[in-house]
Amino acid sequence: MYKDKIYAAAALFNTADGIVEAARKVKAEGYTKFDVNTPYPLHGMDPAMGLKPSKIGYFTMAVGSFFASLMTFFIYWTNSVDYPAIIGGKPFFAFPSYIPVIFEVFILTSAVLSVAMMILFLFKFPNNSHPLHDSAFAKSTSSDRFGIYIEAKDPKFDYDKIVAMFKGLNAEITEPIYYDTEEVTWKPKIWDPKFILGLLFISFVTSASVYVYMNKIIYMSPMNWMMDQPRADYGETSEFFADRMSMRTPPAGTVAQGFMPYKYRGDHLSASENLSNPFTPSKEVLELGQKKFATFCSPCHGDDGVAGRIVGMPGANLTLDMYKEMSDGMLYHIITQGSRAGLMSGLESQITRDERWAIIHFVRVLQNIEQTNDDVAEEDDDMWGDEEDMWGDEEVSTEEVE
Amino acid sequence: MKKEKIVRYEQKDLPASYTKWSNILLILGLVLGILAYWIDPQRAAFASLIGFMLSVSIGMGAMFLIAIEHASGAIWSVPFRRITEYMTGALYVAPILAVPVIISLFSHHGGIYHWTHTEDVLSDPFLSKKMAYLNTQSFMIRFIAIWLLNVVFKFLMVGSSFKQDKTGGQAISKRNAFWSAIYVAIFAISVTVYAVDFMMSLEPHWFSTMYGVYFFAGTFSTVMAMLTLYVIYFDKNKMLITGIRSDHYYSLGGWMFAFTAFWAYIAFSQFMLIWYANIPEETFWYIPRMEGVWAYVSIGLMLIKFIVPFGLLIQRESKSNPSRLKLAAYWIIGAHVYDLYWLIYPTYSKMVGNVNPIFGWQEIGFIILAVGLMMTSFRMAAKGKNHIPIGDPKLERGLNFHL
Structure with a gap:
């Protein structure tokens, strides 16, 4: 604990009504940098704290739209430009059949990247500590108490005044929260060897497991059932068809791949x-x-x-x-x-x-x-x-x- | 300690302007409808089919909404459950709108259903197989039986709700939940059979197992939109006790939004599977809708029924904003009518040998008639009644509903 630098003034309440009342009061007193921690979501907490609807939806929409358009272009380029192949008699750019893929990419990227951006920007990754971690306050609010704290960054912050206000609201416990030593001295550094080693370790484990899966596991029994399906080899007798021929005559008008029929035969x-x-x-x-x-x-x-x-x-x-x-x-x-x-x-x-x-x-x-x-x-x-x-x-x- | 009953409610009738407008629309619709039928019974039958399916959407959809509210013990919708109950009056007007369609079943010339022409059916290998289902007698039996079943359940669920105003207590709520659970299954069959019989059989060679769900998706969003309009109207005229909170509006908007997306999901699934499989016996239903002017109508359907309401309702703020909800609700009801037109009218264009969409005062007349009839049935249902289910034990919690 780094006793010189205070992070916040915190209070714990015993009842849900008490915390909602406290949030309303703190909001009315004009504090802006405060937050509430409760073991479960409380009705009416958003208006009591004066929270505006989250803006994350716009970000999610933008990211999702960007990757969905990228995916549209990617499918277009692979299927219509780079390697055009006729699949199921559809046009090269068969848009209706791409919609499910584009939709899934929209959902996947917007969800994953929203979380990733939250971790990167809001949690300042690779930083993984917070003054509330390991504090008695956080432990209480994740089990049976309702907690509120006002950060020292708040322009109206005055520890004694805040404690007096909390006491007036019948707070059960009021306490200061200090920064961790590590937290104060820590500088964000992306080239931290521990962090880089961690990334390398994760990438090694991921690649190794993909390699083992793709090259070993899928060839083991019973995963290899797909390779052992009954089929007729060239020239083999068929038990299935009445004429015992395994090669079937294609329907009239069939064109073999790569053989363009000659239109002017005999003309x-x-x-x-x-x-x-x-x-x-x-x-x-x-x-x-x-x-x-x-x-x-x-x-x-x-x-x-x-x-x-x-x-x-x-x-x-x-x-x-x-x-x-x-x-x-x-x-x-x-x-x-x-x-x-x-x-x-x-x-x-x-x-x-x-x-x-x-x-x-x-x-x-x-x-x-x-x-x-x-x-x-x-x-x-x-x-x-x-x-x-x-x-x-x-x-x-x-x-x-x- | 005995708890004091807090709900004090004074009954108030619908404003005079509502009566005036419902009468104007009803009379205008009747005049136009009778005129249209006198000029061209076949076209009138097609036009009245739109009105009929709209009234089925509202009537049965409202019944379904009440049923799931009872069955799931919903709290948020209790303060305005009466409005949904009045909306089930649309069940009574549905047979009136079906009259031109039913007459066309028995007319030898100018009918709207190809399968009623027996000599054509017998010479057609597909239709002669389907004759066991698609014939006039069994059509009429299904139509009347399902309608009667719905009316019986309307008495069971809606009638007892009014009784609860006097008696109060939990017993009637419990019984309603029991009947509701049964009705949910009946509703699934009713809506599917009506959609298949009245609309899908316009092209008797074609079939889609998605069709019932497709119609249901439009039905539910339309009922939600209609309910939202009435809730806003009742709230504006101070006919509900404490007014409606933004949490209630948010729920209504959420339902409209959800079923807009659900409709798009169903409509796209149906289209993509048929488009991808590319089997002639399935694609021939879509081909006339993708050629010439009809192609623009189909693109319009995508825009009107999905993209615009989706954009109107996607923001969180817009779901609790009554003026935005009102716009979205009008739009969704209009989009449902557009959807019904898209489902029904290509058959009429084909029948009269015109490749283009046909739309005129006849269609507008029957839509006005349907709206007028439904407004009138709503007014008659609401006359002298409590607009709040004051006997419902869940009412107080419903009024204080928080998301």
Whole structure:
């Protein structure tokens, strides 16, 4: 006990009526820094003390609204922007199904943060002491007495006068309350090693128990029942279905994930009219096109699209005017479905949609190379030299493309 | 030591202006209602259905309020329990408002319920299965039986309360608590059956297990709002003994606030489950309400029935402020009428082949008629009676009620 510094003048009453009367009197005398401690809530205490309704509701509302909007944005960003996935045939931003989550976040954050802010600002955390702690006054008011105290901070504080007033109100005990020694000398310091160690200890215990739970406990019996549910593996006989097949035929119209159905199957005219290349011929696209052309097209069409340089190459010469005039959509249709004559088969299963469009860009490049060479051929008189130039030109051009 | 009886009470009738206004509204409503029925019986039946469900809300809701007060031994509401008891007079006017609806059940053309057309029902695989429940005879039996049951309990609970004024004592309170406990169960069935029969069966293919609770949520907040209005009115005209404390007002406001939020919870649950499951046999009820102008009416419902009253009542001060409570109470009653319109009228729009909401003097006329009838029944119930249950042993504690 630090006898020099007084915290408050306190009084204990025996009856609830007595304490309400005392609170009314203290309020009427003009004291502002006073408080009442009772073992249970008393009716009429708020008006007797002149307490205004608490403002904590506004704070709770603000915190809750802030985190609820943050949550709304978070769900929006994860479900509609960063990783859009169709769930249950709902739009990417399926607001009605987010409302329960947003509501819960509102409740949780406003409640938890109200308490946290109260501890931080009103109790001045990490301070955990108060002059009333361990005092006879606090012990009485938490069991069978009704207590009132006026703080020394009050501008009208005068110990003897207050004690006289309490005596006049038939107080059972009047006593001064002093600050603890620790309380007076204590300075708030957030880097207190004890406090930091405490935080570290709590975080260690929390992480360790989460780790043990997530990696050990849920794999133990009987927590692992979810992993042992009856299910049919691929190719297994089913005891459940009459035809004993465990793999079921999907309903008509089912689209496998990642496989966009091709709309213009068998309709090359509409494909030619309606499809257009979604990419611009950038370096990446052309490189991809060249790579895929080399893998899937060159065995028949040749490295340069001019088939027939090697005996037995069955593909068409893509540099012919007929192919130059074909629209991108038509070429796409042929790569997808195969040629109409049936000499080329569709490569739908081997080449993805994006790769097909990239190949078309690359084919256009090949066609333009030939065109330049034709122009050169017309200008040059020396037929043999032309031939050599043509080969040389093409190699240079190909390198340029690469 | 014998305790002196402190309650001294002089009986005072409702002011003349109340009689004047109830008569004006009643006559205006009757004229408009009869005119509307003469022009278009089908539309009049739809319009009177709004009035009927409003009077059911007030009548049965007031009965329920009395029942839970008796059953739980409530103290705070004893000083104005008489007002709730007068409000149960709305039970008597409900059948009057149901007349156009009942006539439309038996008319072969222009009825409002699709399931009354027997030839359509028999050719429809769903409706022919539901015929055991949805047919005119059993509809009428349920309507009359439930109404009679409610009237019987009105005599048991409200009648004995007036008897207690002369006798006093605990015996009648105990008996009321007994009947009240039974009535609470009857009320749950009554409100659900009325909501399902009169409103949900407008779309006989559709069903929702939330529907009864949805209607109950609106019902209870409306009864609380109506009670608040009357309490403020009685207090203003000095017809209650010591006046009403702010703690009483706080409780009334708290109930209105709670059931505003409860309605939103129920309405949203019903909507979200149907929206998420996305089953055509359930969603077709919501789709007309989410298209075209009706979409704005639905957004309006959210604003009017939830967000505005929630904002009006959320502050602690506003729950004990009579002028704010009065505004909120009028608003909540209006919102309940809006809600009933939203529940009932898309069917009428579909029936006459109009995609837009239809609202005109016919609807206003029947709402005025319902209000006029309820005000008149209240006036007749209150005539020459004690507005305070002076024989109730809990009265003194109720007058000194502290939160």
